[in-house]
Amino acid sequence: MTRATLVWLVTVLLLLTHISVCPASAYAQDSGSGAAPAAHEAKHPPEPSIPAIGVRNTKYLDVPASAKGPPVDPAKGYRLQDLGQGLYMITDNIYQSMFLVYDRGVVVVDAPPNYATRIPQAIAEVTSRPITHVIYSHSHSDHIGGSKSLGGHPTIIAHQETLRLLQRANDPKRPLPKLTFSERYTLRVGQQVLELSYHGDAHEPGNIFIYAPVQRVLMVVDLIFPGWMPWRRFAVAHDIPGHLAQVELIRSMDWQTLVGGHVARTGSHADVEVQAEFNRELKEVAASALAATRPNVDMDPQDTSNPWAVYDNYIDRVAAACVNALKPKWSTRLAAFDVWVWDQCYAMEQSLRID
Numbered sequence: 001m002t003r004a005t006l007v008w009l010v011t012v013l014l015l016l017t018h019i020s021v022c023p024a025s026a027y028a029q030d031s032g033s034g035a036a037p038a039a040h041e042a043k044h045p046p047e048p049s050i051p052a053i054g055v056r057n058t059k060y061l062d063v064p065a066s067a068k069g070p071p072v073d074p075a076k077g078y079r080l081q082d083l084g085q086g087l088y089m090i091t092d093n094i095y096q097s098m099f100l101v102y103d104r105g106v107v108v109v110d111a112p113p114n115y116a117t118r119i120p121q122a123i124a125e126v127t128s129r130p131i132t133h134v135i136y137s138h139s140h141s142d143h144i145g146g147s148k149s150l151g152g153h154p155t156i157i158a159h160q161e162t163l164r165l166l167q168r169a170n171d172p173k174r175p176l177p178k179l180t181f182s183e184r185y186t187l188r189v190g191q192q193v194l195e196l197s198y199h200g201d202a203h204e205p206g207n208i209f210i211y212a213p214v215q216r217v218l219m220v221v222d223l224i225f226p227g228w229m230p231w232r233r234f235a236v237a238h239d240i241p242g243h244l245a246q247v248e249l250i251r252s253m254d255w256q257t258l259v260g261g262h263v264a265r266t267g268s269h270a271d272v273e274v275q276a277e278f279n280r281e282l283k284e285v286a287a288s289a290l291a292a293t294r295p296n297v298d299m300d301p302q303d304t305s306n307p308w309a310v311y312d313n314y315i316d317r318v319a320a321a322c323v324n325a326l327k328p329k330w331s332t333r334l335a336a337f338d339v340w341v342w343d344q345c346y347a348m349e350q351s352l353r354i355d
Contacts, residue, residue, distance in 0.1 A: 067227030095185065131154050162206035181198070195213060199246055218250070219261070227274075289349070
């Protein structure tokens with residue numbers, strides 16, 4: 001064996017034993033420390049046992065009992081929950097919408113395609129009155145893409161930004177609203193009231209708060225996920241600082257029951273406190289990881305002139321440190337922690353660097 005060949009083999013072995021942390025690698029072992037990165041940061045944070053984005057998870061963490069709701073009758077495909085005084089939630093334990101019964105008709109809030117064709121059936125369980133109004137919480141098709149299934153010609157109400165986005169989408173499954181507003185609108189039908197308000201861009205432009213003051217029910221979609229980790233990257237939030245601020249706003253408001261648009265049950269103030277606490281800790285550990293992580297660690301010298309590769313190496317190690325710091329406390333407190341924690345860490349470090 002020549003000296004050049006021997007040097008080459010040693011170099012390969014060294015590289016194989018010092019693989020950089022990256023999403024494409026399998027994070028198969030956990031050091032068990034779960035600690036936030038220290039200021040003197042080692043070459044790599046301990047590798048989380050939670051598979052990173054793009055790595056197949058053969059067994060996800062079990063869903064805690066606290067995150068579960070009442071079962072759905074499979075024959076019906078939905079569950080109807082009485083929220084009091086003519087207000088009802090419909091859910092398939094994945095999506096949630098509402099309807100409000102008044103003396104001459106029914107107001108529907110959102111029509112998720114998952115069960116939109118069954119919304120009239122659900123309404124028929126409590127009244128024979130027609131659907132006269134439909135309120136769009138926001139423009140996303142997974143929440144209002146079943147609106148055509150409701151039939152008739154109801155008055156559709158939404159924020160003016162939602163109208164703009166729907167005009168751009170040009171989707172026949174999402175009819176354009178006929179009545180829009182800028183900041184606040186109060187819908188009074190018979191003796192029933194729904195207060196609609198807009199608090200700026202967060203999940204997306206036009207995402208509104210819907211409050212039933214008599215029933216003390218607040219519906220805000222894609223911001224609070226009672227008992228669960230939010231969907232990936234803060235539910236694909238358009239504005240992450242706005243998302244965090246609106247969670248705090250919901251936390252400060254006076255209401256009794258929260259309808260969040262997703263998961264298997266309604267929410268309480270305790271659920272909002274938990275999500276706000278998670279948001280704060282995620283922000284803290286991501287900021288700490290950003291400050292403590294050094295660039296260009298264990299990179300091939302030939303790659304250091306590639307700025308995209310340098311940032312990839314750096315950001316991946318920041319995310320790994322963030323996941324390590326969150327796992328001990330939160331993996332058993334929020335359902336689907338292991339499903340989306342990498343996404344949340346990536347989204348937060350990105351937001352902290354550029355927002």
